[in-house]
Amino acid sequence: MSFDSKKSKEAAQSAKVSQLRRIDLNLFLIFEAILQQGSVTKAAQALSITPSAVSHALSRLRQMIGDELFVPSGSGMQPTRRARELALDIQKGLQNFHLALMAKPFVPAEADRSFRIAASDGITALVLPALLQRLVKSAPNVDLRVFPSNRIDVVRQLEADHVDLIIGWFGRLPDSMCRRTLYQEQEAIVVRAGHPLTHGKVTKERLFEFPHAVVDLTGTEENERDGFMSEHGVERRVWFERALLEFQDEEVHFVGRAAVCVSHFAAVAPLLEVTDMVAKLPHRLALWLTAHTQVVLLDLPYSPMTADVEMVWHQRANRDTGLQWLTQELVSSVGDFT
DSSP: OOHHHHHHHHHHHHHHHHHHHTOOHHHHHHHHHHHHHSSHHHHHHHHTSOHHHHHHHHHHHHHHHTSOOEEEETTEEEEOHHHHHHHHHHHHHHHHHHHHHHOOOOOTTTOOEEEEEEOOHHHHHHHHHHHHHHHHHHOTTEEEEEEOOOSTTHHHHHHTTSOSEEEEOBSOOOTTEEEEEEEEEEEEEEEETTOGGGSSOOOHHHHTTSOEEEEOSSOOOTTOOSSEEEETTEEEEOTTTSOOOEEEOSSOEEEOOEEEEESOGGGHHHHHHTSOOEEEEEHHHHHHHHHHSSEEEEOOSSOOOEEEEEEEEEGGGGGOHHHHHHHHHHHHHHHHHO
């Protein structure tokens, strides 16, 4: 960088700092109040200041921005086009400033907090025990509230701040969402011990001679042939939430029968133990079931599909040191059982 370029850059930076020093953040609080209340008098009441103080601040804002910002009308003070353009950025800026000031370091050993997680019962059974073993030692007063994630609107629950974190299989997500892979999953097929398929080689033909027990957390959509279902900008992977009942190759078309469709993974083993049904499950969950119930794994007659199990949270939570700590604890918990 040349000497002149460096001086020019320093001058621009100095001018920027000087401009920022002249900005009074209280003016933007008054801007937001007028925007929300639609009246100078009501804005003054909301802020517990005099109407003349609001009018004076609005005058300063108009001079600083070079626009009327709000103009009188029959229904109150209406924002100009420029004010509407500025509104979202000003509101976000005030919110970020508030969060930065209010943010406190998260100390797990001293924290007294509840985290709200949306996850299927299968993921909960796999992840929660290892996570709780860690929390009992490192954060004894941290509580977990786990909700079912059997609807695609769980992302809207994040947007509405009804849950803090979602764990599941997702494709496309809104730009307001952040994601991190927790672990990678493969599919597996399970049947009861002594099932006819446990004798001899498992083929596609034999596999589809038997009815299937299907776990469908999100609702069956016949037109979802690519492994995803989509709604309102959310694309959610469903391969492990219901069985793949169709295979297509160059010569043979196989179609299976979904004899039973349930909304929880916990229902699968009891159904398999008393019937000749077949179920497709996430591989880690299938291994857990084989260790605790009377079901066994079958060799797959095809290459298994894989998918990332992800944690998803709203981008506003990036400043939440507690939630970021929890996501790291979840990653470490998965490492405990892999």
